[in-house]
Amino acid sequence: MSNLETYDRIFMEIFEVPAEALPGLKYQDTASWDSVGHMTMIAELEEAFDLMMETDDIIDFSSYEKGREILKKYDVEI
Amino acid sequence: MAKSSFTKMKFSGLSVTAPDYIRSIDDDLALFDNNPVKLARAKKLIGFGTRYRAPEGCTPTDLCRAAVRRLIDDMAIDVNSVDALILVTQKPDYSQPGSSYIIHRDFNFPKSCAAFDINHGCPGFIYGLWVAGSLLESGACRKIMLVAGDYYGSYNELRNQMLFGDAGSAALLEYDPQAGPSHFNIQADGHGFEAIINPAGGARLPIRADVLDLEVIDKHGEALRLVDGYIDGLEVFNFSVREVPPNIAELLEFAGAKLDEIDFVAFHQTSKQIVDRVAAKTGLRPEQYSTSTFSVYGNQSVASVPGVIAHMLKDKVARGRQKVILSGYGIGAAWGSCLLDLDHIYCSGLVLEKFDRQPSREEVIAYWIKKLGT
Numbered sequence: 001m002s003n004l005e006t007y008d009r010i011f012m013e014i015f016e017v018p019a020e021a022l023p024g025l026k027y028q029d030t031a032s033w034d035s036v037g038h039m040t041m042i043a044e045l046e047e048a049f050d051l052m053m054e055t056d057d058i059i060d061f062s063s064y065e066k067g068r069e070i071l072k073k074y075d076v077e078i
Numbered sequence: 079m080a081k082s083s084f085t086k087m088k089f090s091g092l093s094v095t096a097p098d099y100i101r102s103i104d105d106d107l108a109l110f111d112n113n114p115v116k117l118a119r120a121k122k123l124i125g126f127g128t129r130y131r132a133p134e135g136c137t138p139t140d141l142c143r144a145a146v147r148r149l150i151d152d153m154a155i156d157v158n159s160v161d162a163l164i165l166v167t168q169k170p171d172y173s174q175p176g177s178s179y180i181i182h183r184d185f186n187f188p189k190s191c192a193a194f195d196i197n198h199g200c201p202g203f204i205y206g207l208w209v210a211g212s213l214l215e216s217g218a219c220r221k222i223m224l225v226a227g228d229y230y231g232s233y234n235e236l237r238n239q240m241l242f243g244d245a246g247s248a249a250l251l252e253y254d255p256q257a258g259p260s261h262f263n264i265q266a267d268g269h270g271f272e273a274i275i276n277p278a279g280g281a282r283l284p285i286r287a288d289v290l291d292l293e294v295i296d297k298h299g300e301a302l303r304l305v306d307g308y309i310d311g312l313e314v315f316n317f318s319v320r321e322v323p324p325n326i327a328e329l330l331e332f333a334g335a336k337l338d339e340i341d342f343v344a345f346h347q348t349s350k351q352i353v354d355r356v357a358a359k360t361g362l363r364p365e366q367y368s369t370s371t372f373s374v375y376g377n378q379s380v381a382s383v384p385g386v387i388a389h390m391l392k393d394k395v396a397r398g399r400q401k402v403i404l405s406g407y408g409i410g411a412a413w414g415s416c417l418l419d420l421d422h423i424y425c426s427g428l429v430l431e432k433f434d435r436q437p438s439r440e441e442v443i444a445y446w447i448k449k450l451g452t
Contacts, residue, residue, distance in 0.1 A: 028297050036311060055315075055359075059312070
């Protein structure tokens with residue numbers, strides 16, 4: 001599975017949205033992307049890509065696109 | 079920053095009590111949209127397991143009373159020798175006076191024993207210990223009972239309630255010139271006061287009919303009531319991970335100690351996820367801290383640090399010496415840590431008790447009608 005497929009799968013499973021809803025998806029756009037959903041998503045990404053994000057990055061992780069940018073800092077190209 | 083060291087505060091004993099009614103997170107599947115995968119994920123991530131809740135009608139004062147009784151009995155404490163009774167809670171039995179006076183009455187503490195409440199939550203045990211240490215160090219007191227207890231208490235609201243367990247604690251602190259040093263780093267940031275708050279019920283917004291059943295629908299369609307507790311989960315995470323590790327690093331530097339020398343750090347048990355991350359950023363080894371008190375008992379608020387000592391360290395502190403850091407953080411926003419030795423202290427462990435004989439709401443109302451009526 002590519003990094004993009006893994007990234008998308010985590011978003012779709014946790015936030016319960018279809019693939020076509022991912023572009024532009026932002027924090028609190030859906031009921032599932034609340035603070036608990038956010039931390040769940042972070043934990044799943046950290047486990048999948050074997051990294052630990054800085055607190056500022058966790059807070060800045062505000063959208064599907066922003067997350068891709070942030071993961072680049074951890075050498076995860078998506 | 080309030081950094082201070084004491085040399086005459088001896089931590090002599092600790093008793094912690096929780097109610098024996100257990101609730102499992104598996105009972106709350108509905109909060110996870112009846113989706114077992116979501117529940118399993120939350121258990122793994124947040125550390126949800128079980129928690130112990132007080133029955134309706136049982137208050138933090140009742141939980142504290144049980145802890146005080148055990149401490150007095152097991153340590154054979156003469157209440158006439160106690161100079162101050164400090165009770166830390168956010169949920170006193172009455173908005174005034176403080177619950178310390180109820181405990182003072184119930185155990186016949188003498189008139190020479192001062193009593194007062196400190197209104198505090200998760201960081202409150204560290205704040206209380208710091209106040210007690212100051213009173214002992216100055217010579218104002220020679221023996222202090224520090225009582226701390228809380229419950230979630232909002233039976234209609236489940237989303238936050240699933241994090242919390244209820245407990246009461248009582249610690250005996252004594253003046254002892256040979257006690258050895260204890261060091262504190264106490265901090266606060268009032269800008270965070272809305273992150274964890276009960277909007278209604280204080281002097282700013284007293285509970286009246288206009289807020290009693292008022293529901294605010296949030297962005298997710300969830301109904302919130304102003305009379306219930308509100309927690310900004312992401313802000314609590316952010317603040318905890320940002321502030322607590324440097325607070326502990328500064329404490330160690332101030333004390334001239336190294337992290338490797340510390341046997342155990344008793345963190346306030348917010349959740350497994352937050353404590354794990356705070357511990358990692360602090361640089362702790364896995365054996366130097368634990369999140370299992372959260373998973374077994376829930377977040378016990380102001381009694382959570384005593385709860386960790388009682389749950390994780392009972393035998394070690396009763397039979398030997400442990401160099402520990404106690405770290406509390408949360409409501410305020412406030413946070414603080416202290417470094418001290420727990421050396422052959424009395425420790426009850428975390429004892430479960432039945433609390434099924436509390437007066438009902440109707441009985442309390444009837445009491446006050448009789449008391450105040452003609």
